[in-house]
Amino acid sequence: MSDASQTPLSDQPTGEDGFRAGFVAIVGRPNVGKSTLLNRLIGQKISIVSSKAQTTRHRVTGILTEPGAQFVFVDTPGFQTHHRNALNRSMNRTVSQVLADVDLVFFVIEAGRFTEDDRKVLAVIPESSKVILVINKVDQLKDKTRLLPFIAQVREARDFTEIVPLSAEKGRNVDELVKAATPLLPVGTPMFEEDEITDRSERFLASEFLREKLFRLLGDELPYGIAVEIEKFEVEGNLRRIYAAVIVDKPGHKSMVIGRGGEKLKRISSEARVELEKLFDGKVFLEVWVKVKSGWADDERALKSLGYE
Numbered sequence: 540m541s542d543a544s545q546t547p548l549s550d551q552p553t554g555e556d557g558f559r560a561g562f563v564a565i566v567g568r569p570n571v572g573k574s575t576l577l578n579r580l581i582g583q584k585i586s587i588v589s590s591k592a593q594t595t596r597h598r599v600t601g602i603l604t605e606p607g608a609q610f611v612f613v614d615t616p617g618f619q620t621h622h623r624n625a626l627n628r629s630m631n632r633t634v635s636q637v638l639a640d641v642d643l644v645f646f647v648i649e650a651g652r653f654t655e656d657d658r659k660v661l662a663v664i665p666e667s668s669k670v671i672l673v674i675n676k677v678d679q680l681k682d683k684t685r686l687l688p689f690i691a692q693v694r695e696a697r698d699f700t701e702i703v704p705l706s707a708e709k710g711r712n713v714d715e716l717v718k719a720a721t722p723l724l725p726v727g728t729p730m731f732e733e734d735e736i737t738d739r740s741e742r743f744l745a746s747e748f749l750r751e752k753l754f755r756l757l758g759d760e761l762p763y764g765i766a767v768e769i770e771k772f773e774v775e776g777n778l779r780r781i782y783a784a785v786i787v788d789k790p791g792h793k794s795m796v797i798g799r800g801g802e803k804l805k806r807i808s809s810e811a812r813v814e815l816e817k818l819f820d821g822k823v824f825l826e827v828w829v830k831v832k833s834g835w836a837d838d839e840r841a842l843k844s845l846g847y848e
């Protein structure tokens with residue numbers, strides 16, 4: 540599926556050279572390593588952020604341009620099966636729409652574990668999709684002879700186009716995934732310049748980085764329905780001043796995010812700031828506070844204002 544309205548970029552290879560370009564969705568239940576895989580795939584190229592406005596109908600999370608192909612990775616919001624409310628309904632709807640529309644799907648699971656939740660995710664991928672089964676975390680598999688019978692077990696669930704075992708964290712066999720995926724993309728012109736890694740705005744990336752830190756550092760204590768809103772984003776030369784609010788659903792959740800003596804929130808914002816400085820290649824001043832907006836997760840309008848469709 541290539542966007543026909545897009546003008547081909549000059550000096551770029553065209554479909555006539557056999558160049559391939561397409562949209563790829565990385566899906567899987569929480570914690571299988573999707574983000575680690577995406578970061579590994581686009582690797583060190585996270586340095587230049589395009590200021591171009593949204594150019595495709597998908598939310599692009601990363602772009603990998605190889606000599607013969609361009610992979611445009613698109614977002615599929617987290618797969619939720621446990622809570623039923625407006626937020627999850629909206630998310631699951633988006634997942635199915637995105638999957639019906641991309642050129643290729645990476646379905647990620649953990650080596651040695653094929654759970655009910657994995658099956659639920661697999662069930663949402665349309666039958667017509669081309670799917671590569673990515674078996675991640677092979678480094679955790681102590682007994683390597685278990686891999687083949689495990690593959691045989693998972694294959695019973697679906698006829699995968701390709702199967703690639705790898706370790707996203709250790710960077711093992713990730714090249715093989717790119718090699719296997721390239722011929723599965725349609726022939727076409729690149730949609731982005733070679734050095735672009737994302738078409739999201741700096742403001743959006745700041746909120747994503749902060750959200751990621753909240754998820755990581757709050758772990759099991761993460762309140763359901765938490766969100767990040769960037770209230771102000773100012774650029775002064777090489778300094779970015781970012782004012783962000785963490786939005787929670789209940790007053791009791793506020794103290795969970797702040798932590799004793801403010802320690803938790805301090806750590807979250809300082810880790811996010813360090814990573815944003817690397818990303819933007821400049822100084823970042825980041826101020827974060829916590830706000831309570833009761834029942835926001837059930838309010839469709841609030842969802843829209845926070846960027847969910």
Ligand SMILES: Nc1nc2c(ncn2[C@@H]2O[C@H](COP(=O)(O)OP(=O)(O)OP(=O)(O)O)[C@@H](O)[C@H]2O)c(=O)[nH]1
Nearest residue numbers: 568569570571572573574575676679706707708709
């Ligand atoms: N041992 C090992 N751990 C990994 C590997 N890839 C990812 N992990 C770890 O698995 C955990 C989850 O990784 P993420 O990349 O956040 O997983 P995700 O699928 O994006 O998770 P959600 O955002 O919750 O959907 C992290 O602690 C990673 O460090 C791997 O190849 N080997």
